[in-house]
Every structure is written in C-alpha cells, then in structure tokens.
Amino acid sequence: MKINDNFLKIQSSYLFSNIAKKVNAYTAANPDKPIIRLGIGDVTRPLAPACIDAMHKAVDEMADEKTFMGYPPEYGHKWILEAIAENDYRQRGVEIDESEIFLSDGAKSDCGNIGDILSVDNKVAVCDPVYPVYVDTNVMAGRSGDFVNGGWSNIYYMPCTAENNFLPCLPTEKVDIIYLCFPNNPTGMAITKTELKKWVDYANENGSLILFDSAYEAFITEDDVPHSIFEIEGAKTCAIEFRSFSKTAGFTGVRCGYTVVPHDLKCDGVELNSLWARRQATKFNGVSYITQRAAAACYSEEGKKQIREIIAYYQNNAKVIYNGLKECGFTVYGAKNSPYVWLKTPDNMGSWEFFDTLLNEIQVVGTPGEGFGPSGEGYFRLTAFGSYENTVKAVERIKNYFVK
C-alpha cells in the first residue's frame, strides 16, 4: 500500500490541539490556579429549552417500535429542510429549494469534505489569517504545493490586516476556489453587501467558486451585512454556503450543520449539486434523528426566542471584552457582528508570547493570531462564548496586569 504523502507535509498537530496541550501542562503544574478559557470558539450556555424538549420527545420515539426511526434520509428530513429554507432564506428574501440544502454533522465536516467534488488541479485562495481547516484540508488533498517561507507555494494568500480593515483585496492573479468566511473567524470583522457583491462579480467573471462560511451569521447586528451570500445577486452561479447550528444554537456538542449548493451552480454544464448529493449519499449516512429534531426546534417560535436570548448573552460578553480592552488602551477589532474580539498585541509582542503571558501570568486562554496564518502574527483572538462572570473576571485580570 501507499499512503497519501500530502499528509506528511502538514504539521503533525492541529492549532487547537497545541493550545490544549499547553493549557493541560499548565493546569497539571498549577492545579490551584483556575483558568478562564476564551480561546477555542466553544459555547458554554445550555441548549435552548425548546431543543431539550424536542430531543426528549425524539428519544421517546426511538423507544417505541411504532415511532422508531432507522436510517435518516441522507440529506435530512423534509421538515428540517423546509424549516431551513423558510427561516434562513425565504424570510430574508432568498429562494432556496429544499433539494439545494444538505444537512450534515457540522460545517467543519462539510468544509473539509467539499474538496472531494473538486479537482486537485484548482488554485485555492484563502484569507490570511484564516480558519486552519480550509488550508489543511487542501494540503491533504494535494492542492497546496510545498511549504516555503511560511506559506504554501500553490495557495494564494489574501492578507487581512488593520491596513485593509481586515477585508481581503480581489486576487491579482486568476484563482479557482475562494474561501470566504464572514462574519470572519478569527478577526470578527464583517463584510457589507456592497463589498461581497464585488467577490460574486469576480467569481462569475472568472469562473471561480466561492466557498462561503457563514457559521457566525447569528451574531450580525448591522443591516447592510448579509447573513447569506445568496442575498447577493449572482451568488447562485458561483457559491456554496456552509452553515452551522454550533454558534447559532449552541450545538457544538450536538453536531449539526448544513451546506447549500444551488442548482444554478455549474461547471461545464454539470451541477455541483448533483456531485455533492452523490458524495453525501455515498460517504455519509445522514444526521441523528434526535439531532434533527433539536435543529428543527430552533425554528419554532419559542426556540427562536430562546436562541435570540442566548445570542444576546454572548453579544454582551463580546461588548464587555471589546470595551474592557479598549479601556486598557489596546487596539481592538471585531465584536460588533461577531462573537470574536481580535486585538493587536501590546508592545509588539509576538502572538504566542502574548498567549504564554496570559496563560502563565493571569490564567486566561486565548488564541494566538499567528496560529491562523502569518498575517495573524501580532494579533490575538478572544471569544465571547464564556460565562458572563468569567468574561468579566478575565477582563479584570487583563486590566490589572496590563494597566500599570
């Protein structure tokens, strides 16, 4: 047998695993010093009661032969696909057919697996800094070239820094696949409809595909920021959208997301929808019935209300971090349409140096910007997903340490 050698090119462990190891080592050495985790983008609020009720009911159905559910439909039950089409799209003026929606066990799986339907021979463009999964999955697939001078030779990097207000510039060479994530992970910055239209136009003009990750759309507060790329005219012929219940409804531990592949999206006359349908029917077997019921409950009237309250709780945390850091004199970004706060490290500290300082001196865990790409160096990500109490405490610790 021969292995896929592309795996040997990649660093042997994933950013968040590295962080976890550092944190575990610190905790083992200092069991008496409680750590506040504002690093990984994991939620902490309990699930909405509507989801809990729906899951209890679904579990009971699985206990009775009259209501027992076996293999789920590969792309999701009709009732959840209908709820998504209605609530996430139609109510925003976007027509998405149920056959264009594919329910899955999460956006991370879909973002990685989407590469299956695309040729190895595509030039990939990513923002820098970026969610590592976009890059790593392309390295594994053989699209990256080699790692030289801190970057992959065949990946087109689009730096997003304070200089361009964290909005990538249109590529100056032809690229085939463009990953965009807005509101952005890790910078927390959003894109307006006008700005996103430029990308849709670029993609349609160049025959490029936009892979649009809108996992954080629930945090949008401003009207001119699109929740879906399909709010932009022309997007259906050039974009695939990834959505997640993880950040919207706290499903990080429940596992559910979905991907939208419009029928209008074609390559040489072939619908990418049919390719993804085939991929999912062959290499995936649907989402747990219990999970699907929980997801559907997010769209009930009470579910929507409860979820809005949870989002508001995290949004308030984001404000607490943002304002607190401002008061420390830090330069701070994000937070407004996002659960992420992106800060410039003080005194030109390296981002891993800043990570170590926060961990060792005040027991606060964040994510070093450099972990998201070279242009993340000198930046740092904090998330709003902690408890309010811990968030306030972390900000206090930062203030006490940095404000002399």
Place this chain on the structure above:
Amino acid sequence: MKINDNFLKIQSSYLFSNIAKKVNAYTAANPDKPIIRLGIGDVTRPLAPACIDAMHKAVDEMADEKTFMGYPPEYGHKWILEAIAENDYRQRGVEIDESEIFLSDGAKSDCGNIGDILSVDNKVAVCDPVYPVYVDTNVMAGRSGDFVNGGWSNIYYMPCTAENNFLPCLPTEKVDIIYLCFPNNPTGMAITKTELKKWVDYANENGSLILFDSAYEAFITEDDVPHSIFEIEGAKTCAIEFRSFSKTAGFTGVRCGYTVVPHDLKCDGVELNSLWARRQATKFNGVSYITQRAAAACYSEEGKKQIREIIAYYQNNAKVIYNGLKECGFTVYGAKNSPYVWLKTPDNMGSWEFFDTLLNEIQVVGTPGEGFGPSGEGYFRLTAFGSYENTVKAVERIKNYFVK
C-alpha cells in the same frame, strides 16, 4: 474552477436510492397494497431501554450550564473508548489501546473517508458481490480506472459465488488495498479464523492493507468465526477495522461507529494511526455527546443483556426466512452468522426481474444481487431486520406464490 471528473464516471444514483424510487412508484400507484420491506439493512426494533435512559440523562445534562457539553473530543470521550477497548477487544483476548480507536458518526463515513489517507496510486481489491460504498468511493477518488465490460478496469474483483462457498480466493496479482467484510454483506456468509489468517499472511507478505468491515459481528453464532480481524495473529501490522453500532444496537438512526487503526500498522515507517488522527481532527468534529452516552450504555450490564435480546429477535427472523425459503425449494445461504439471507433466484431469473416480481406480485421488497456486483447476478438478498410478524408474512407470501 474544475470539478473532480471521477464523479462523472459513476452512475448517477446509488443502489438503494434506485430501489427506493421503484418502491415509491409502486406505492403511489397501489396505495392499498401494503409493502413488506426486507431490502435495505435497516433495523426496526426500538432502542434498548439502557440507551434510551442514557440519552434522556445526557439531554438533561445539556440543559444545565453545570453539566453542558460543548465540542466533543475529536476521537471520542475517554469512557466510551475504554468501554470499546474492554468489551469489544480485551474480553476477546485482543489488546487495543484507546488511542487506536476513533469514534465516528458511522462505519459508512469511515469506510468512505479512509481513502483520504491513502494514495490514489493503489490497486484496490474487492469481493464481488460487494457493499457498493467500497467501490464507489474509490471511483470518486480516482483509483478505479474506467468502467468497461461491467467492471472497473483498475479494480481487482474477487468473485464470491456458490462455487467457492462465497469465500474470495487470494489475489493472483499484487494488490495494495483489500476490502473484506465478514460476516459478509450481502451474502451473509462468515469466514473462519483459519481462512482469515491466510488473508493476514498474504497482506503482511505483500505489504497490502486490509480494510476489514465487521459491522455484522454481533450476529456471529459460531466459535471459529472471528468477531474482529485483530483476533488473528499478525493483523495489527496490516489491517484497519470498521465497527458500527447500527446493526449491533439498532443505531441506524442514531449514527455511531468506530474505526481501529493499530499503531503497529505502518507504511515506510509512518503510522497510519497518525494520518487518520490528523484526518479526523481536521475534517470531523466528534460525535454528539448524547449519542456517545447511548453508545456507552450498550456496554453496561443491562444494556448488553437488552441488546442480546434484540439480536436474538433478528436472528430468529433470519432463521424463519432461511427455513421458509428452503421449504420453497430455494437454494439459500447466510443467516447463520448474519442478519442476511442470500438466495439463488429460482428458474434462473435475473435478480432485478426477481425484484420486480416480488414487488409487483407479492409486495415484498428485497435487494437484487446484481446491485452488489456482476457476480451477484442471479442472487437476491433478504434481511432479518423486519418485525417478526412481517417476516413471517413475507415468507408466507413467497411460499404461496412460488410453491405451486
């Protein structure tokens, strides 16, 4: 952008989707004629009460901030990995470390995704007939060559028919990756330890990799039939094993399985375990906490007892089908260590012709052998996963129709 052209080689829909379409069309035209489904290998018994209780408890934990669970560990919680290592391996005399076990959303996903860590440049061998996922995922990945004369030019087929008692012969040319599924889907036939040892020896001698699917091990009744390939000496240096809770514990609608990649399995000194760990950490995000609790409950004392009763129920169905078809004068295989009954169609009927006859004349749905590969032509699969009442009824209908 360019698509993965290998997708264009493949038939546009999956075997079971085709069957579903035929059945739906029949039902629409004949709403008054109730159908008995013994086709797709989907279970019908409700989940074991131990699993139901565990899920209710887990759902309640998700409702309380003190016990809420976010992102699961990528490879599974320690307690489920320990339970698997102890119950599925140690108690059978096999030492598997927890770091060799990767929990997932099901064996179908893993069987498909495992190709990610393997070079496109591998010669693949499959049994014929075979579970279509093994072949289709290799077509998608570009390992199949072209479809000529009813088969893929670069896939090595190992016919399994009555002539060799449905046990494949060792390859006469060098192959790199060998898919084996025992107890077998679709034939229902098992392999003895002595026979499987020959494959392990072949793989070790030739540097081949065996991908061993033991999704049906819970149905084994005979002592000399291995539940795991790792019961065979030497397997740890040449095999990966896929396991599922679907058939064991009725989890088809819950979605859980696992894959075992021993540390001893290496290619040019590289552990395949580390490649799969990286693949899963990057393109998968763990299994629902609620599902993991349900899976762990399968290993509790009461869970084990309840599950054994459910398996016994299906085993009895298999006996009913097997004996009933024998009484009709059919030539019948499988059933003894498997939920599948594999029969020779009467009067040299084609297997799709037999499918249509059963559907249209007596409203029984099975799976045509040809759907599993050319050597399946003239055979037909029935499954024991229906209710006892329906199973008896289906056998009666077959008797009444075929015994003149």
